[in-house]
């Protein structure tokens with residue numbers, strides 16, 4: 001399944017498609033239906049209901065792939081609407097949701113919104129590939145849905161993997177002082193720490209997918225946000241001046257990571273969830 | 284990722300728990316950190332207790348999962364650490380098991396299992412730390428013996444060790460990795476002088492070992508002559524791969540105790556403190572998952588733990604230092620009182636980013652051997 005989605009995204013959402021979206025962000029409806037056919041949205045629905053009958057551990061793997069490809073669109077909201085909103089499971093219907101901080105992604109493109117988006121006003125999104133609206137303070141719901149947070153963490157993990165690969169690739173090929181910059185420890189060690197954060201986030205995300213425990217999800221969220229955001233920043237640093245350009249893809253990773261980090265709601269709340277559990281856990 | 288245990292594994296866990304509950308209350312009190320003979324006796328005594336109960340060889344021939352359960356349960360129950368048995372059980376022993384002859388295994392392994400002999404590790408030298416292969420302690424052949432001259436440093440447990448796994452240079456003309464041999468040296472041999480070194484924590488955990496024409500029988504060499512570097516790498520990958528299971532469990536326990544302390548002294552009301560401890564919870568529960576995951580990978584590959592251990596050690600060593608820093612914040616002014624819990628541990632934790640390969644060296648390993656970046 002993971003390989004299938006990876007292959008599909010490589011064919012249908014390569015670098016050209018990514019960069020086209022930067023100038024004219026849109027949800028590629030054909031690609032969404034193809035993802036629907038591949039089971040991306042219906043993955044956790046029972047087979048009797050036309051789904052794939054798999055669980056969260058498989059879902060995070062395909063979301064990791066989507067994050068690695070920087071695939072735009074309200075993927076997690078649509079996935080979670082499968083079986084509830086008609087057409088979500090097949091990718092016909094694009095579903096968005098009111099997430100952490102009252103932010104709503106892709107409101108104009110979406111066919112359905114879950115949650116109350118009354119009065120939402122457009123925001124000049126920092127991420128060119130994620131149009132944003134924000135609902136007024138009064139009509140926001142409590143915390144974001146745990147599964148939305150987990151699937152988002154899986155996307156963050158995928159993006160962190162991408163930044164690690166990009167940094168290593170650049171460090172191997174870019175030469176200064178007569179050798180690849182990856183031979184310099186200052187650069188090599190940035191790359192090594194990128195990998196460490198990826199592997200730690202991976203363990204957290206995969207474990208939370210097995211347990212679906214809110215405390216594990218909070219841990220996955222914090223560690224995956226860290227891996228994606230810091231990963232993108234270090235990847236930028238390794239790229240030098242190139243990293244600061246619009247042309248390089250690094251900023252797309254960073255900006256998406258920033259926007260996704262907001263989906264999970266308040267960082268303090270996640271930390272407090274983890275702290276609160278220390279009072280109850282039998283050590 | 285497999286977080287489930289088989290019925291046999293759960294049975295092992297239950298039996299072990301029951302046994303620990305019975306045996307731990309009967310142990311003698313822990314000796315003072317300054318009393319090395321007493322520490323040796325205590326650590327060997329615990330190993331003997333394990334041996335008599337059939338748990339001694341868990342480190343060696345049990346599956347990685349059973350080993351994990353063993354380390355998890357003994358740590359949770361507050362059982363003694365491997366202590367002075369560390370090198371015998373986790374370095375020298377596994378090396379001899381993998382590379383030694385039948386005679387060598389028969390001579391050296393049973394006393395380690397039975398808690399009769401202590402080993403130390405004589406690798407580092409004043410001029411060879413991170414660059415271990417630069418070691419200069421010289422050994423030349425004289426009849427059936429090697430004659431060894433040089434000095435070792437940072438040798439843990441040297442004061443009370445019976446044996447030393449010693450790296451020596453047997454071919455000074457060869458490239459530095461190719462002229463090294465691995466010897467088992469009796470610590471009571473004439474010409475061995477041990478000078479204890481005091482650590483910043485105040486106790487003498489390691490020592491300098493001076494070697495002046497020490498005669499070591501050629502039959503004490505494990506592996507071929509000049510093949511000691513390869514033999515050593517087997518040992519080091521054991522050290523980095525499996526040594527931390529119990530420590531992660533210990534960290535989670537300490538974190539719970541720090542929280543209890545914070546509740547008791549009111550520091551818990553500070554949201555900054557709670558958030559910091561919450562982050563550490565994310566850190567250690569994830570490191571525990573990573574441990575389980577590494578173990579199940581080792582289980583399916585059946586191999587010696589690999590370079591993934593470097594990824595783990597990098598994150599773990601920093602997290603553990605942060606844990607004691609957070610404990611100090613919770614203690615407030617009591618954090619500079621050596622009589623309080625964790626203050627000494629905070630000092631000890633400063634070695635984690637140095638011992639068994641510094642963090643910088645681990646990053647080189649990750650960068651070069653995992654990510655394929657060029658050598659500097």
Ligand SMILES: Cc1cc2nc3c(=O)[nH]c(=O)nc-3n(C[C@H](O)[C@H](O)[C@H](O)COP(=O)(O)OP(=O)(O)OC[C@H]3O[C@@H](n4cnc5c(N)ncnc54)[C@H](O)[C@@H]3O)c2cc1C
Nearest residue numbers: 404405406407412413437438439634637638639640641643
């Ligand atoms: C508590 C403790 C117990 C120990 N027990 C034992 C034992 O029982 N037996 C034993 O043989 N040894 C033991 N050691 C020694 C330990 O393995 C060495 O201290 C360690 O390998 C570092 O070597 P060094 O101290 O010579 O430091 P150095 O190698 O001199 O390093 C000094 C600094 O330079 C950095 N550095 C060195 N080379 C590089 C490089 N290529 N790239 C980037 N940075 C670099 C290091 O990271 C470090 O920050 C112990 C050490 C400690 C702290």
